[in-house]
Amino acid sequence: MTRYVMVADLRRCVGCQTCTAACKEGNGTPPGVQWRRVLDLESGTYPQVNRVFVPVGCQHCADPPCLEVCPSTATRQRPDGIVTIDYDLCIGCSYCIMACPYDARSLVDHTDYAFGDAPTAAEAARAEHKTAGVATKCTFCVGRIDAGTARGLVPGQDPDATPLCVNSCISGALSFGDIDDPTGPVARLLAENKSFRMHESEGTGPGFYYIWDKGTL
C-alpha cells in the first residue's frame, strides 16, 4: 500500500521561502493564497531565544476533518493518502476551512492576479480559473505525481514525479515519498531521526512529519 507523506527536517530549514515561491509559480495561486508556507516561530525570552522555521500546508491527514464535514463530497482521499478537492463539485461553503486544524485551506471568490488586471505568463499558463469561489489547498502536486508514476518514475526520488516545493528546497529540508516503502528515503529518514507531527493529539494522522533531532524519539 502506498502512503505518500512529506518530511521537513527542521534542523535544515533556513526559512528562505523558496518552496513557497516555487509552489506559487507552479500552481499559479492567486495573491494572498499560499499552499506552502514557512512559519517563522520564535520562543523564549532574551537571551534564551529560539527561532524555528516550520514549513506548513495541507497535512494530507489519514483521517481528514475537511473530508468529514464537506457537504458536497468535493473533498476526497485517494488510496495513496493524498487529499484532493474536486473543483467542479465544491460549492465554496468554506466549511472545510473551518474544520482544518492546520489552517491549510483558502478560498478566493474572484480571479485576481499578482500584477494588475492581466495574468503573468505563469498565471495564464497554470492558473485554473475555475478555482475562484471554491476551496483550494496543497495537492502534493498530484498532477506531477500521477504523470511521473505513469512514466515509471518514483515520487520523491525522480524530480519529475516530485512536488515542486521539495524540488526547490535549497537546503534539502523537504523530502517526499512513500512511507510504506521501508527502503525509501522517507521511511529511512523517519527511522533514523526523531520526528513529530503537528497537533497529533487531534487524531487526524497527518501525513507531514517534522524531524527535529537524531535518534529515535
Place this chain on the structure above:
Amino acid sequence: MASRRQRYWDLRAAGNFIGGGTGAGLIVVAALAASMGAPFRLALLLGLGCVLAGLSLVWLEIGKPWRALNVFFHPHTSWMTREAIVAGVLVPTGLIGLVAGSVAAVVVAAALACGFLYCQARMLRAARGIPAWRQAEIVPFILATGLAEGSGLYLIAGAQTLIAQTPIGRWLALALVAGLLREAAWWAYRAGLARTPGAAPSLAAFDTPPARLVRGAQLAGLALIGLALTCTAVAPGLTQVLACTGGALAALAGWGMKARLITRAAFTRAAAIPVIPTRGRRASHAR
C-alpha cells in the same frame, strides 16, 4: 504562527445560525401552543420564515450558489448535509401544519426543528479548526439559545391574543426556563472554553464592551420575564409590556451572541511544535 480570526464566515453565515435557532425555537413553541389549544399559526409562520431566511443568507455566502444542491451529497458524515436534508423536510411539514391547521403536522415539524437545530450545533462542533466552536459545550449552548430566542419571540408574536385566550403565565414560565437553561449552558460553555488550549483570543472576544452589552441584554430579558411572571394576576397590562420587552431582549441577546460567536470569537488554531530542533552539535531540549 499565531491564531487568527477566521474571515470566511461573516454575518451571512451567522444569520443562518440566528435564523435557524430562532426559527426552530419558534416552531417548537408553536407545537406546544398548538397542542394546548393556544394561538400557534403566527409563531409557526415566523419560525418557518426565520429558518428559510437563515438558509437564504448562507446561500448568498457560498462561492458557487448555483451548485447549492450539491450540499445534499454527503449525509454520511457532514452535518451541513444533514441540516439541509432536515430543512428540506421541515419546511413542507410546517407548511402543511400551517395551512391545514393540523396539530400532528405541527408536532412533527417541531421534532424536525429540534433535529435541524441539533444539526446546526453539531456543525459548529465539527469545525475542528476553530477552538471556540469545537468544544462539546457548544451543542447545549446552541440548543438552549434557540429555545430561549423562540420562546422569547413567542411572547411578542402572541402578545395580542395570549392574554385573552390562554394564561400567559405558562408561556412566561417557558421563556424563563429557556432563558435559565441558556444561562447555564453559557457558563458551561465559557468554562469549557477557559480549559481549552488556544482559546484565549475567543475568551477575550467575549469580554469586549459589545459582548458585555449582549450579556447585559440577556440578563435584563431574563429579569423582565421573571418580573412579568410575578405580576400576571395583578397587572395584566404591565405584564404584557414586560413580557414583550423581555422576550425581545431574550431574542436580541441570542442573535448578538451568535453573531459574536461566528464572526468575532472564531479564531483558528495556532501552529505549535512540541520541541525545538537541534542546530549544529547542540543538544536538543524540550520547549
